Amino acid sequence: MSTLDRRQLVTMAGVAAAMGVTRAATARAEQPDALLPFDDPDFALRTWVRLIADLRGGTHYNVQSGMVFGFRPQSDDVTLADFARRLYGYRSCTARHASVGSDGAVTIRSRSWTYYTEVESGALIRALVNPYTGQTVQCPPRASPVSEQVLTRDGARPGPTPFPVESSDAGKPLRFEHSVMGGQVWIRRASFARFKPPDTTWWKLEADLLTYTASVADVRSVSTAHIPHTTSHNLVAEWQTWMNMHGSPGHILFVGNGTSTPRLEGLPAALRRDLDAEFPGTLAEAIRPR
Secondary structure, eight states, rough: OOOHHHHHHHHHHHHHHTTTTOOHHHHHHTTTTOOOOOOHHHHHHHHHHHHOOTTTOEEEEEEEEEEEEEEEOOOOOOHHHHEEEEEEEEEEEEEEEEEHHHHEEEEEEEEEEEEEEEETTEEEEEEEOOOOTEEEEEEOEEEEEEEOOOETEEOOOOOOOSSSOOOOOOOSSSOOEEEEEEEEEEEEEEEEEEOTTTTTTSEEEEEEEEEEEHHHHHHHSSSOOOEEEEEEEEEESSSSSGEEEEEEEEEEEEEEEEEEEESGSSSHHHHHHHHHSSTTTOOOOOOSOO
């Protein structure tokens, strides 16, 4: 074992201790045929942070691409085109930086970029014709400000939010469903939210359904600071505000896939090109606490 490997192992052991990962949970996780101990809130928290960020610090980038579908409710004479249709594509990137406190709480600083694309070509769009209304609507690329969240074994600590938010996760330890097949594990998380952003007078609703696919060995490992994975994402929501369809029957479905990288150079070339053109320099800006 190299000196660097030893240092990393010692560092990760200290992080695991700070986060309160119990010996019992570690022992159970290392059993080759055992299901992973996600009922242990410390193990669940540590796994979540290693999926979305990196326990060693540094910025980690999570990227996704996919398609947005529109659905109308069932009726006796609904046409196939009215029932379901592809509306537009989307691309997104979220940068995160994690730091672990002496009490085991994890502070996650993050920033996200999103834009929409033409269905066939995948080219970035700023406006489109809403097929339901025939109106041209504006959907410019968006970059969020840097936000901060503190996660503990007992759930996220309440903090200030830019607008009213209610979440099914509030005040609860992280909960996951998972299944193991061979050397792979599928880690699933479902959360539901109700919120009122400043550009609406009504409460919006979303169901966020995530699945992470990873190596069982990486999830079990005490010394793995980030878990390499692929992501499947489904999000069910009402029509987006800019579609100007509030109250119209139906909903949209985001269907996307993604992965993560610790390096800007690891981002898809088209995503980097588009975001650098729209938001110059922001991808490279540090988001760690000053």
